[in-house]
Amino acid sequence: MRTRFGLYFFILLSFLFLLTPSSAFSTNEPPARLLLYKTIEIGDLEKAKVILAGTDINYQDHLGYTPLYKAVFYNRLNFVEYFFELGANVNLSDIEGLAPLHIAALENLPGMIKILKDKGADIEAKDDHGYTPLHLAADQGSFNASQQLIYAGANTNSRSDWGGTPLHASVANKNFDLIRLLMTNGAKLGLKDR
Numbered sequence: 001m002r003t004r005f006g007l008y009f010f011i012l013l014s015f016l017f018l019l020t021p022s023s024a025f026s027t028n029e030p031p032a033r034l035l036l037y038k039t040i041e042i043g044d045l046e047k048a049k050v051i052l053a054g055t056d057i058n059y060q061d062h063l064g065y066t067p068l069y070k071a072v073f074y075n076r077l078n079f080v081e082y083f084f085e086l087g088a089n090v091n092l093s094d095i096e097g098l099a100p101l102h103i104a105a106l107e108n109l110p111g112m113i114k115i116l117k118d119k120g121a122d123i124e125a126k127d128d129h130g131y132t133p134l135h136l137a138a139d140q141g142s143f144n145a146s147q148q149l150i151y152a153g154a155n156t157n158s159r160s161d162w163g164g165t166p167l168h169a170s171v172a173n174k175n176f177d178l179i180r181l182l183m184t185n186g187a188k189l190g191l192k193d194r
Contacts, residue, residue: 029061032055037070040076040079048067057083063094064093064095064096068089068090068100069094072107073103073107075107075112090120096127097126101121104133105140105142105145106136106137106140106142109145110145110148113133113145123149129162130161132155134146134149135164135169139169141170143177143178146178146182156182157187167182167187
């Protein structure tokens with residue numbers, strides 16, 4: 001009974017949300033898309049399934065975000081697995097070139113990194129500045145994410161558009177554990193950035 005009431009209440013709120021004038025939102029996104037993002041944020045997969053019925057799982061909003069991208073950001077493994085069942089493209093990037101794997105690296109989510117890699121994520125994908133997921137993990141000081149990316153085959157000597165490597169980022173942050181990890185996995189000393 002309580003579950004049924006919750007579903008009816010959700011449907012009612014959804015309709016009210018859909019009927020709200022678009023000027024009430026700061027984006028031009030369809031209200032259903034905003035509602036989907038909110039269900040991902042709060043972790044309600046069943047409601048997300050209702051919203052997703054008949055929609056394109058790879059639809060990108062004005063910032064290039066997809067449902068998969070948002071699910072990775074909020075660390076929702078059950079959503080990620082469901083979105084892959086629906087055919088989500090693991091390598092779609094946002095308007096800055098950040099793919100879901102970049103987000104998992106930034107958020108230090110080694111388990112998510114493994115799932116994305118297993119589903120075909122490009123481990124060497126570069127954003128608009130030439131940063132790979134390993135660059136971003138190293139810059140954030142994310143040891144576990146860096147370790148998982150290296151185990152997945154990330155190039156420890158990959159260069160950004162400015163010539164920087166993950167080792168440069170680790171040294172700049174004085175992250176000695178990460179420096180050690182990178183060096184024991186082939187990072188070269190002496191590579192210069194610009």
